[in-house]
Amino acid sequence: MEYILENFFNLEIMQAALPMVLKGFGMTLVLIALVVPVGCLGGLAVALLGTSRSRLVRWATIVYVDFFRAFPPLVLLIFIYAGLPFAGIDLPAIVSVAIAFLLNTSAYYGEIFRAGIESVGDGQTEAARSTGLTGAQTMGFVVIPQAVRNVLPDLVSNTLEVAKLTSLASVVALPEMLYAADMARSVTFNASPIVLAALFYLLLLWPVVRLLSVLEHKTAAR
């Protein structure tokens, strides 16, 4: 018991690591704020292309989505970070992360939005068009709002996954929270900084997990 406290919950070490981990936490928040909107917008674009009238575009979208869902996100990230320099393209870590996550998350968000758009009945589109709205207005004001509501639990669930995904950036030495905590761990030879980071992740993401449970209950009840 004493060993566990000393190695995992060492308050002295936690206190010393706190400023570093907090700084990393800020970076994690920045990453989430960057990746979630970019992924959402990319996903929306993928979904719109996936419901296009042209069969060629639809097929190309399916290939894109399946291709990028087949790669583990870490593989995409390492490829872009370690592979592209061989093509003479040197990207800073944060740009590599942004590109890798855009490719990965837009495929997942795209599938969710597509399911949402398909869940809205054709009558909605027909009614909107017959009132004189253009195709784009119909999509933006009638179909997408209903689509988002229908797949809200999936959207929240995916956003939670994206938030957790940002921890992968530590592998390419981007100083987000896990990287900072692991640095502190390797200096102190003690796992307490990682426990500290875990606590911050829980603080940030546990409410989302709870929200998700509530949302899923509501959908099940409906």
Next chain:
Amino acid sequence: MSETVVLSLTPWDRFVDSFFKLSVMRDYLPEIAQGFLLTCYLALEIVVTGLLLGLVLALIRAYRFWPTSFLIIIFADVMRALPPLVFILLLYFGLPGIGVNLSGFTVTWLTLSLVLAAFAEEIFRAGILAVPKGQWEAARSTGLGFGRALVFVVMPQAIRMTVPPLTNRTIAITKNTALGMVVGVGEILNQATTGQSFSGNASPLVLGAIAYLILFVPVVIFGRWVETRFAWKKV
């Protein structure tokens, strides 16, 4: 001499030479193939342990005995909220401090199994709750006990509903086997990056990418098929 050779290359040649150099690919093919097998093996172990543990937890929770339910909820919430890499690093670097030495493989297997169990438990539970109450009542009124009604009447119906979300979640989690690279598991990504740094050439990475495509494209397409095959019939 070699300088002039490099200069005489067109950009296209240089690209092919960096990413698709056959001699390098041939050198690293055995390693990548080994990584491929290890990834498959690790993924299978995770799927079996994770799904079984998730099922057991969901069954225990169906008894609505509050102390166990409470513990299961805490477990499921924490494992769903924490990034798996945090847990992997915590176990790999933390446990030796208290005298427990686990290999990178064991740590990755354990972490991802627990994460899958947490998600699977929630999905199974949602399935159990979605079975109409009448099924319970009918089963109980024919004289089945709670346990037998759960196992023989409710679960078979519940599991059918859980197939699509469970498949997708399982696929997503098995892809996380790539995280094993960070703690030295010799799976595909690790072999590919090692090959890349030894050869100073990106071809092993491309080979690794091909290995992932061979492994996961069929799995993703299977997931898509399952989704349509077991889709909720909308009334």
